[in-house]
Amino acid sequence: MKARDTLILVAVVLVAWQLLYWAVGSIAFRSPAETVRSAAVLLADPRFMPHVRESMLAFAEAFAIAVLIGLSIGVTLGASRLASEVAEPILVALYSIPKVTLYPVILLVFGIGMPAKVAFGAIHGIVPISIFALNAIRNINPVYLRTGQVLRLSPWAAARKILIPAALPEIVTGIRAGFCLTLIGTLLGEMFGAQRGLGHLLMQAMTRHNMDSIMALTLLLVVFAATVNGLLLALDHRLHRRV
Amino acid sequence: MSPVGGDAPVHVTLRGITRVYPAQAAQPPVHALGPIDLDLRQGEFFAVVGPSGCGKSTLLDVIAGLAVASAGDARFEGQAIDGSVPDGIGVVFQEDSSFPWLTVHDNIAFGLRELGRPADVVQAKVKYALDFMGLADFAQAYPAQLSGGMRQRVCIARTLVLEPRLILLDEPFGALDQQTRLLMGDELLRLWRETGATILLITHALDEATMLADRVGVMSARPGRFLEIVTTGWPRERDSTIVADPRFGGLTSRIWTLLRGESLRALGHTGVRR
Numbered sequence: 180m181k182a183r184d185t186l187i188l189v190a191v192v193l194v195a196w197q198l199l200y201w202a203v204g205s206i207a208f209r210s211p212a213e214t215v216r217s218a219a220v221l222l223a224d225p226r227f228m229p230h231v232r233e234s235m236l237a238f239a240e241a242f243a244i245a246v247l248i249g250l251s252i253g254v255t256l257g258a259s260r261l262a263s264e265v266a267e268p269i270l271v272a273l274y275s276i277p278k279v280t281l282y283p284v285i286l287l288v289f290g291i292g293m294p295a296k297v298a299f300g301a302i303h304g305i306v307p308i309s310i311f312a313l314n315a316i317r318n319i320n321p322v323y324l325r326t327g328q329v330l331r332l333s334p335w336a337a338a339r340k341i342l343i344p345a346a347l348p349e350i351v352t353g354i355r356a357g358f359c360l361t362l363i364g365t366l367l368g369e370m371f372g373a374q375r376g377l378g379h380l381l382m383q384a385m386t387r388h389n390m391d392s393i394m395a396l397t398l399l400l401v402v403f404a405a406t407v408n409g410l411l412l413a414l415d416h417r418l419h420r421r422v
Numbered sequence: 423m424s425p426v427g428g429d430a431p432v433h434v435t436l437r438g439i440t441r442v443y444p445a446q447a448a449q450p451p452v453h454a455l456g457p458i459d460l461d462l463r464q465g466e467f468f469a470v471v472g473p474s475g476c477g478k479s480t481l482l483d484v485i486a487g488l489a490v491a492s493a494g495d496a497r498f499e500g501q502a503i504d505g506s507v508p509d510g511i512g513v514v515f516q517e518d519s520s521f522p523w524l525t526v527h528d529n530i531a532f533g534l535r536e537l538g539r540p541a542d543v544v545q546a547k548v549k550y551a552l553d554f555m556g557l558a559d560f561a562q563a564y565p566a567q568l569s570g571g572m573r574q575r576v577c578i579a580r581t582l583v584l585e586p587r588l589i590l591l592d593e594p595f596g597a598l599d600q601q602t603r604l605l606m607g608d609e610l611l612r613l614w615r616e617t618g619a620t621i622l623l624i625t626h627a628l629d630e631a632t633m634l635a636d637r638v639g640v641m642s643a644r645p646g647r648f649l650e651i652v653t654t655g656w657p658r659e660r661d662s663t664i665v666a667d668p669r670f671g672g673l674t675s676r677i678w679t680l681l682r683g684e685s686l687r688a689l690g691h692t693g694v695r696r
Contacts, residue, residue, distance in 0.1 A: 322519040328488060329513040330533045330584075331506075340536070344523040418523075 209394040217395035234377040237293060238365045241300025245361050246354060249305045253312025253353070257346075263317045267310065274306040278364065279371075286372050296368035296376065303364030304357035311353020315346035348418035355411040362404055433588060433620045434462040434485060438494035440645075441480050453645040455480045457494060460639070460648065462588075462622065467614055469623045469631035471677060472641025473688035478624045481646065482592050485622065486513050498588065512586030512619075516593040520565040520576040527552070527561040530579045537584075551579040554616075555609065571602040575609075582613065589614075591623045595630070603627070604662045607634055611661055628681070632674045633664055640680045643688040649680050 193211050200210040209217070221227050256266045282299065289295040323345050327337035369378025377396060384392035440456035455477030462468055472478050483489035484496055487507040496503040498511065507513075520529050530551050534544045552558045555575040565573050574594055581589060591610075595603040607630060614621050625631050631638045638652045654673055656664060664670060 320517070320519075322515050322517045323521065325488060325513075325515065326519045326521075329486065329507050329511075330536060331509070332536060336536060340532075341521070344521070347523070 207390070209390055213391070214394040214398050217391040218398050221392070221395050221399070230376055230380055233293075233375045234365065234369060237296045237369070237376060238300060238362055240297045241365050242304060242358060242361045244297065244301040245304025245308055245357050248301070249308025249353070249357060250312050250350070252305070253309035253350075254316055256309070257313040257316025260317070263313050267313060270306055270310050270313070274310075278303055279367070282368075282371060285368075291372045291374070293373075295372050296365055296378070299368030299372075300361045300365030303367075304361030307360055308353045308357035311356065312346070312350050315349030315353070316342070318349070319345045348415070351411070351415050351418055355408065355415055358407065358411060359404065362400075366400070430463040430465055432461045433464040433466070433499065434460070434622075435497040436460040436485070436494065437496075439481070439484055439491045439496055440493040441477065441484065441489065442492040455484075455644075455646045456491075458647060462620055465618050465620055467611075467621045467623070467634060467636045468639065469625055469635035469637070470639045470641060471625060471628055471631045471681060472646055473643050473681065473685040474626070475688055476641045476644050476684070477646035478641060479592055482513075482590050482622065482624055485588075486511055486590050488513075510587040512581035512584055512589045514574075514577050514581055514589070514591045514594045516596045518565070518570065518573045518577065518597075520573045520580070522565050525562050525564055526557055526568070526576050529565070529576050530557075530583055533580060533584045547583045551583045554582070554613070555579045571598050571606065574598065574606065578610075578613070582617070585617070586619060588620045588622070589617075591621065593624055593626060596626065603630065608661045610634060615658060628674050628677050629665065629670075632670060632677065633660075633662060638673075638677055640677055641684075643684045649684070652677055652680075 196211050200208050252270075256262045278299070281302065285295050285298050285302075289298050319342065323341050324337065327341045332340065366376075366378040366381070369376035370382040373379045377400065381393065381396050383389075384396065436458050438456070439458040439460075441454045443452040443454055445451045458481060470478050470481065480489060484491045485498070485503065487503045487505055490505040498508050501508060520526075521532065524532065527548060531544050531548045534547060539547075549558075552561055555578060557572065557575055557579060560568060560572065565576060568576070574597075578594070595606050598606065610621070610623075611634060613619075623631070623634060632654060635654060636656065638654065640649045640652065641647065642649050652673065655669075
């Protein structure tokens with residue numbers, strides 16, 4: 180059932196892509212078949228893999244930092260009603276700043292290279308993860324905590340056995356949102372301030388109007404993002420089904 | 423006050439229990455409850471009815487140790503209740519408090535596991551509670567898959583396995599439909615007889631109070647005090663068919679007569695003025 184839905188969706192996307200290609204023409208666009216071919220060429224090129232590794236490493240670091248800092252901020256603020264009511268609008272406002280405006284600051288602080296892309300990726304993910312975690316903690320049904328008191332749980336046991344499981348579904352949703360945004364942030368960071376990585380390759384291809392590479396890289400990124408997101412979504416559904 | 427079963431030892435003692443919410447910003451202090459004097463006998467079924475906002479739930483919170491009285495003395499088995507939940511008290515709330523991330527089985531086992539009981543003991547007690555509450559077929563289900571009545575049974579079972587000597591119920595059937603409520607009432611009576619626990623039930627349904635309790639405490643509008651404590655005089659063996667007893671209507675209408683004026687007062691205080 181689920182697998183069939185996924186297959187149908189992929190088929191629809193492929194047909195739409197092919198139709199768009201016929202409508203737009205080969206100057207501005209590539210067909211699915213051509214894109215898969217160029218992706219295969221890219222993957223076979225020994226110079227390509229180091230870029231993939233570079234990007235994945237940067238992304239993994241950025242994502243880990245985003246989750247760590249995001250959860251710390253969210254859980255700390257969420258534990259206090261006053262703090263969360265004051266902080267939530269501020270976090271949302273912060274998030275509506277286009278992150279690119281912060282890029283010069285990040286470059287000046289971290290310099291061109293790995294640390295800058297990691298930082299740029301992380302700042303994209305921290306805020307959504309913290310907002311979701313904050314709301315997850317703040318919106319826990321108080322009757323669960325009262326039940327913990329009635330069962331004479333220690334504060335530590337109540338946090339571990341009630342607070343965390345009650346907040347987990349929302350927290351995972353936030354991590355899923357943070358995953359996509361951190362990936363975008365990391366790639367953007369590579370596009371403007373790096374000499375290696377998939378973002379850098381993408382930028383090169385864009386300046387040279389190398390449509391084959393742009394399409395192939397985009398396809399590979401979409402496949403990666405869709406796969407991981409699918410796994411996170413499955414976890415998300417599993418947790419939410421119970422609520 | 424002449425409690426039913428006057429020979430049974432006193433289980434809960436309340437003397438001059440008062441709860442005042444301190445003044446806040448522009449608001450004067452609110453006198454929510456009391457003073458309340460009450461003795462609950464061991465094994466007695468006591469129901470509390472009163473107009474909304476009269477402090478019924480506050481009274482329950484004070485006895486449970488979830489809230490501290492502003493004045494007065496509250497004792498459970500002779501020990502002062504001082505703001506933490508004493509051992510031997512179980513509470514069932516009005517809202518569904520079953521944990522959605524645990525199966526029915528694990529919900530019921532939760533308290534026992536936290537106490538570090540051996541696995542075979544946990545297993546046996548949970549199985550008994552599942553059977554007792556008619557949940558055996560749903561042991562591996564999650565609460566989200568159950569109806570409201572079934573979830574409330576899970577909460578009662580979770581309390582039951584801990585073998586509390588005093589069970590406090592805060593409008594536990596308030597969210598259920600009338601038929602389910604009558605049936606749950608029967609189960610509560612059965613549980614009360616089999617466990618021998620003392621029960622304090624807060625309810626807004628007068629017929630429920632009359633049908634279930636040995637004594638019904640009728641509370642005044644805020645600040646809640648006992649206007650009168652009505653003794654029903656039912657036999658210990660009873661169930662919901664008691665509503666057909668000729669005395670049932672008389673008792674219920676007596677409670678309503680006491681309550682009517684207070685309910686109007688409560689409405690006048692909170693609802694009518696704009």
